[in-house]
Amino acid sequence: MVAPKTTELAPSGPKNVSLQRLGRWLLAFAFCGISGLAGLHAAGAAEPADNLVKNPGFGQDSAKPGTPANYVLTGDVEYRYLGDPNREIAPWGVALRSGPGVGSSAIRQGSIAQTVSGLDAKPGRWFRFSFRGLPQTLFAVDGDRLVMQVDFFADGGRTSFDSKAKPLYHLVQQDRKDLSVNGDGRTGGAAVWRTYALEFMLPSPLVDQVRLKVAFDHGNTAMSAQSEFFVSDFSLVRIAGPLPAEAGNPRPADARPANLLPLGGRWFYQAGAGETAAPKVFDHTNADRLIYHDDKWSAPFAGSMSAWLRAGDIGLDGRVAPKDQFVADNVTVSFDATSLIIHTKSLPNHPTGRFPELGGGNPNYIEEQLATYYIPLNPVENPRHVATATDNSNRALPMGPIGIAANGVVFFNPFDAGSEDASNLMDYCCGHPNQDGLYHYHKYPICIYSPWADEGTGHSPLLGWAFDGFPIYGPYVKAGILAKDATGADGLNDFNIHFDAERGWHYQVTPGKFPYIIGGYWGTEDPRNSPGGRGGRRGPPPGRGPPPGRGFGPPPPGPF
Numbered sequence: 337m338v339a340p341k342t343t344e345l346a347p348s349g350p351k352n353v354s355l356q357r358l359g360r361w362l363l364a365f366a367f368c369g370i371s372g373l374a375g376l377h378a379a380g381a382a383e384p385a386d387n388l389v390k391n392p393g394f395g396q397d398s399a400k401p402g403t404p405a406n407y408v409l410t411g412d413v414e415y416r417y418l419g420d421p422n423r424e425i426a427p428w429g430v431a432l433r434s435g436p437g438v439g440s441s442a443i444r445q446g447s448i449a450q451t452v453s454g455l456d457a458k459p460g461r462w463f464r465f466s467f468r469g470l471p472q473t474l475f476a477v478d479g480d481r482l483v484m485q486v487d488f489f490a491d492g493g494r495t496s497f498d499s500k501a502k503p504l505y506h507l508v509q510q511d512r513k514d515l516s517v518n519g520d521g522r523t524g525g526a527a528v529w530r531t532y533a534l535e536f537m538l539p540s541p542l543v544d545q546v547r548l549k550v551a552f553d554h555g556n557t558a559m560s561a562q563s564e565f566f567v568s569d570f571s572l573v574r575i576a577g578p579l580p581a582e583a584g585n586p587r588p589a590d591a592r593p594a595n596l597l598p599l600g601g602r603w604f605y606q607a608g609a610g611e612t613a614a615p616k617v618f619d620h621t622n623a624d625r626l627i628y629h630d631d632k633w634s635a636p637f638a639g640s641m642s643a644w645l646r647a648g649d650i651g652l653d654g655r656v657a658p659k660d661q662f663v664a665d666n667v668t669v670s671f672d673a674t675s676l677i678i679h680t681k682s683l684p685n686h687p688t689g690r691f692p693e694l695g696g697g698n699p700n701y702i703e704e705q706l707a708t709y710y711i712p713l714n715p716v717e718n719p720r721h722v723a724t725a726t727d728n729s730n731r732a733l734p735m736g737p738i739g740i741a742a743n744g745v746v747f748f749n750p751f752d753a754g755s756e757d758a759s760n761l762m763d764y765c766c767g768h769p770n771q772d773g774l775y776h777y778h779k780y781p782i783c784i785y786s787p788w789a790d791e792g793t794g795h796s797p798l799l800g801w802a803f804d805g806f807p808i809y810g811p812y813v814k815a816g817i818l819a820k821d822a823t824g825a826d827g828l829n830d831f832n833i834h835f836d837a838e839r840g841w842h843y844q845v846t847p848g849k850f851p852y853i854i855g856g857y858w859g860t861e862d863p864r865n866s867p868g869g870r871g872g873r874r875g876p877p878p879g880r881g882p883p884p885g886r887g888f889g890p891p892p893p894g895p896f
């Protein structure tokens with residue numbers, strides 16, 4: 337682990353924060369949690385309006401207090417706020433409990449399920465069931481008996497068809513093995529908030545109802561302590577099927593969509609019938625048609641353009657938000673001849689820490705703010721590029737934003753300052769706000785949505801772009817192999833970049849290994865992104881006081 341040496345200062349310098357305090361919370365390395373929701377958002381996915389699940393945020397049933405509306409709970413499960421309300425912005429959901437001394441059953445088992453009725457197979461029979469899960473450190477089952485499952489029914493539930501189940505516990509174990517080094521602070525140990533997903537085809541056109549379930553069994557043997565697996569954010573969305581649709585075929589992710597209009601670089605617009613031009617602006621309503629080509633044809637922004645301004649965050653009006661507000665257009669994008677232009681309000685779209693932190697931690701708020709970043713469409717290697725020295729003595733990368741994820745949250749370089757333990761200074765998603773209220777990542781943020789769930793079964797999906805235009809991918813270079821451990825052509829150089837035929841030059845994140853995200857610009861940064869060159873970013877409102885009426889009890893159940 338490289339000791340951070342350099343103070344992270346925005347061009348405008350710290351505001352309302354002593355340097356000593358700044359140094360303390362800026363130390364970011366050792367313990368940032370590896371939570372996340374590596375997401376699954378291919379074309380057609382997952383803006384809230386597309387979700388066929390009722391009450392995806394696990395709001396409480398007003399008729400049956402203490403239970404989530406529209407769900408059925410069985411066994412050793414508990415409905416509650418899934419985090420420490422003093423320290424985390426977490427969702428409501430259900431905890432599956434393993435370990436001794438829970439309930440009356442000799443064998444720990446339980447489930448959370450929702451039945452979705454009225455499905456119409458005519459527009460297509462392919463769907464994706466996904467949810468967010470977070471295993472606590474000691475959660476364990478025998479075998480692979482943590483599963484997500486879909487049960488099929490016809491005739492309004494009177495006729496039962498087959499089921500399709502996907503074991504998940506081996507993925508939990510893989511994350512613990514590969515990603516704990518990314519950081520394991522907070523109360524969750526090596527816990528990982530991430531998205532688990534199952535794609536399936538209705539087994540018959542007669543099927544009009546599915547039961548979506550997360551279940552576990554044999555959760556207690558050999559366990560010395562109780563532990564939990566958190567479940568929230570159920571989602572069921574239609575996805576494109578294989579062409580030609582054929583039962584049992586895996587959906588080919590590399591199938592080129594029809595009617596593509598080139599936008600520059602690796603980008604295309606998937607035109608509808610009769611359309612001859614691309615929209616000028618892409619937002620949450622058409623992000624599923626904004627296609628990126630690498631080894632797949634994906635829609636990296638689909639499902640990632642909306643976010644929540646959380647109660648306690650600061651909105652564009654400079655005030656502390658009294659309650660959660662949905663921000664549909666957190667990210668929009670457009671193109672000019674040379675650049676992908678990303679407009680972002682800079683709000684994270686995933687669970688975060690609660691900022692400002694209690695007890696002398698990070699004193700800053702997460703602030704909604706307007707920023708525009710330019711990503712070169714046709715990046716080329718800069719022959720004079722310089723890799724970042726491990727002590728940052730050469731200042732190869734600027735402080736402040738150096739790239740941006742597809743959810744509109746920026747990446748910073750590896751360097752922070754300070755000498756005190758920083759275990760509670762970054763949140764579960766490896767992010768925190770700086771003195772300008774700008775939430776940002778210093779290392780692999782598993783939380784961000786990406787087009788496919790990263791199960792380590794092949795090259796990781798796209799996460800975002802560095803300001804030189806080269807894309808940034810997740811940690812795996814091939815099945816079971818982390819890029820940071822790879823050698824030969826698969827290995828990364830000091831910039832954390834390498835080349836392959838499908839992706840060209842691309843960075844890959846290196847959990848637990850310097851420089852974590854990128855180690856310098858391999859290409860040339862668009863100067864409009866450099867400190868002082870960014871248009872439209874607003875600073876924090878001057879002289880704001882403590883937030884009025886901000887409580888630290890659990891927030892009310894609601895969509896997350």
Ligand SMILES: [Zn+2]
Pocket residue numbers: 795809812813819834836842844
């Ligand atoms: Zn790679």
